[in-house]
Amino acid sequence: MITNPFLDPKQHRDLYGRTTRLARRTGALMRAKISGRPVPEAIVRSLTDHRGEGAPPLGLVVDIGCGRGTTTRALAEQLRPTRLIGIDLAPALLADARERAGRQRGVRTDFVQADFHQLPLASGSAGSVVAAFCLYHSPRPERALAEIARVLAVDGLAVLVTKSLDSYREMDALVAGAGLDLRAEEHESLYTAAHSGNLAGLTDTCLEVIKTEHEEHRFTFDGLDHAAEYLATNPKYHLAPGLYGNPGALAKALHEALPEQSITTSSVITYVVARHRGGRP
Numbered sequence: 001m002i003t004n005p006f007l008d009p010k011q012h013r014d015l016y017g018r019t020t021r022l023a024r025r026t027g028a029l030m031r032a033k034i035s036g037r038p039v040p041e042a043i044v045r046s047l048t049d050h051r052g053e054g055a056p057p058l059g060l061v062v063d064i065g066c067g068r069g070t071t072t073r074a075l076a077e078q079l080r081p082t083r084l085i086g087i088d089l090a091p092a093l094l095a096d097a098r099e100r101a102g103r104q105r106g107v108r109t110d111f112v113q114a115d116f117h118q119l120p121l122a123s124g125s126a127g128s129v130v131a132a133f134c135l136y137h138s139p140r141p142e143r144a145l146a147e148i149a150r151v152l153a154v155d156g157l158a159v160l161v162t163k164s165l166d167s168y169r170e171m172d173a174l175v176a177g178a179g180l181d182l183r184a185e186e187h188e189s190l191y192t193a194a195h196s197g198n199l200a201g202l203t204d205t206c207l208e209v210i211k212t213e214h215e216e217h218r219f220t221f222d223g224l225d226h227a228a229e230y231l232a233t234n235p236k237y238h239l240a241p242g243l244y245g246n247p248g249a250l251a252k253a254l255h256e257a258l259p260e261q262s263i264t265t266s267s268v269i270t271y272v273v274a275r276h277r278g279g280r281p
């Protein structure tokens, strides 16, 4: 039995079959954020810094596990490659990404449904590949990384992004303290497959790691209602029926158990920049 919901293919539809959970989760986290660079901008910055001045214009850029296309959009607006492809397994998220992409003159953008363990791209075809917050959904992240290495051009760059195993652990304590899941602090991290501590090592099996950067992001939820918006999207807790996916009911349960309070928590975001093993010396 698979106990980590992020690694259970049967739960993929529940997590990403509709846009609601991801949009609510991102919204609650972004409203709570008090420090840390916006991730799409940091990805763009990594690519421009490592490509260096005078680099030829970017051809194909691929955003793997693109979700609702937030990073894809930043890549289009700020890098202006000739072609951009967002790849994801979830049709509902791809539809949202298409709608949010807008029109970038000169940047041909396509969103394609595919599994990142088997990319529908020719070997050596991509100038840059980005994979943000998605490799921890893979039971075989080495396989997904090998696919990224295969499609990357010899002078191409990959930016891979994940978070630390102990991300948002103060929220686990809150859930346990409220008696909503007494074992909340004991559940396996959602990010075990590809996290801040192992992503560079996994990448090193097929690409040359140029840089690994860790940045702490801090979040303050201004009260229990705000915390409930995030907690209702977290599949790792074993909550009473009717609480998961229902921020109103979860907020009520928190208020019944705890005094009103703000909650500060953190997550380390890790950026691994890598190039093809046959790249420049």
Ligand SMILES: C[S@@+](CC[C@H](N)C(=O)[O-])C[C@H]1O[C@@H](n2cnc3c(N)ncnc32)[C@H](O)[C@@H]1O
Pocket (backbone or CB within 6 Å): 016, 064, 065, 066, 067, 068, 069, 070, 071, 087, 088, 089, 090, 093, 114, 115, 116, 117, 131, 132, 133, 134, 137, 138
């Ligand atoms: C947390 S979201 C991240 C979305 C986006 N990269 C971002 O940073 O906002 C994870 C995404 O990975 C996608 N995903 C999970 N497993 C996948 C697979 N095997 N192939 C392609 N996409 C996958 C999910 O559908 C989801 O859109």
